[in-house]
């Protein structure tokens with residue numbers, strides 16, 4: 001699995017931890033860090049979130065993990081990119097269902113909301129989840145795509 005990571009200055013420390021964790025994970029083949037590199041970089045979350053979502057939409061990566069202060073700005077930004085389904089998730093169950101029910105390719109988190117150990121656990125679990133296109137959820141997700149393409 002190819003994964004992009006990105007964050008604003010509020011999320012960069014957690015993003016870097018998650019990036020390193022994902023790079024050690026044998027299930028990932030590429031972990032692309034789209035920035036910011038450090039907290040001195042004041043590029044705002046929409047720039048980073050949209051860039052990562054565009055990489056997902058273009059098929060350059062399958063998924064993205066985005067971090068800002070709350071996860072909300074990254075989520076709203078990523079969802080503006082056609083074809084991308086992003087969610088904030090700070091608990092294991094929501095992260096799991098975002099993939100299995102909603103086929104979300106993008107997970108966003110708030111570094112000011114949850115601690116790094118919980119974030120790492122959620123992301124590690126999230127990599128292991130997959131969407132079943134034959135599931136009853138598939139038709140519901142298809143309705144979202146139909147609206148987007150209308």
Ligand SMILES: O=C[C@H](O)[C@H](O)COP(=O)(O)O
Pocket residue numbers: 008010011045068069070071072073074
């Ligand atoms: O959703 C936005 C993020 O939490 C961001 O890191 C902080 O945004 P703000 O500086 O506008 O509060």
